[in-house]
Amino acid sequence: MNRQWRGLGTATAERTGTRHHALTLDGVTREYRPGAVALHPIHLAVPRGRFLAVMGPPGCGKSTLLRCAAGLDRPTAGTVRIGGTELPPLNAAALTRLRRERIGFVFQEHHLVPSLSVAENVSLPLVLGGHSVDGRDLRALTAVGLGDWGGTMPHELSGGQCQRVAIARALVTSPDIVFADEPTGALGPAAAEEVLTLLRQAVDRDGHTVVMVTHDPFAAARADEALFLMRGKLVWRQERPxxxxxxRVLKDLDGRTP
Known part of the structure; x- marks a missing residue:
């Protein structure tokens, strides 16, 4: 197996152009109060059509990294770009519009609206953005194997099916990037495998870009590359994990965590 491991020093930077990148972080830090640093300077460029897993011990900064990258939290310093658009200067309304139209989200909980049908949940980002649905909800549902379930209500679905609907909703706008935060954390092994297969297909078949935070080595093994954080620092990365x-890497990092 052709695997590549790379250790990273604290000052390591990946400074490349943004034309072919879905996500670029340049010196991104997050400090919640003096002395409470959640992220030290992070330099990262994620090419389009890439599946990236972010891992590390509890409290290492995985979720903070995702929130800053997705425009859900403003970094203390540094620059975040989705495609060529720089996020920190955007006001709240512009950030909301960018997240709705150019970013897809899949969380551990599916967050489907219980009073809306499956198709209505999928089309919600389009409707909120003032766009015509034009059958895109059906195409997105078909892509996740639920093309005949559009009229079903969320409470009639299994947990795995609900997460597949959430993936369809995340992809319906053809976003620049999809952020997935522990997307299999609440699922059993079979449903988790289905969800990971769909995310992998979204990258390989449709050219989407996925950044997934996970604690599960089997989930991370479906990615093209795994990044490892410790104490807010990017310390290791593995190609074809x-x-x-x-x-083994997680065990080593956990042993270094006080």
Whole structure:
């Protein structure tokens, strides 16, 4: 197996152009109060059509990194770009519009609106953005294997099916990037495998870009690359990750965490 491991020093930077990148972080830090640093300077460029897993011990900064990258939290310093658009200067309304139209989200909980049908949940980003649905909800549902379930209500679905609807909703706008935060954390093994297969297909078949925070080595092994954080610093990365190797890295990092 052709695997590549790379250790990263605290000052390591990946400074490349943004034309072919879905996401660029340049010196992004997040400090919640003096002395409470959640992220040290992060330099990262994610090419389009890439599946990236972000891992590390609890409290290492994974969720903070995702929130800053997705425009849900403003970094203390540094620059975040989605495609060529720089996020920090945008006002609240512009950020909301960008997240709705150019970013897809899949969380551990599916967050479907219980009073809306499956099709209405999927089309919600289009409707809120003032766009015509034009059958895109059906195409998105078909892509996740639920093309005949549009009229179903969320409470009639299994947890795995609800997460597949959430993936369809995340992809319906053909976003620049999809952020997935522990998307399999609440699922059993079979449903988790279905969700990971759909995310992998979204990258390989449709050219989407996925950044996934996960604690699960088997989930991370479906990605093209795994990044490892410790104490808010990007400390290691692995190309073509395998579950056994990921477990060894996590064990090593956990042993360094006080």
């Amino acid at each position: 395998e579950a056994a190797d990921i477990r």
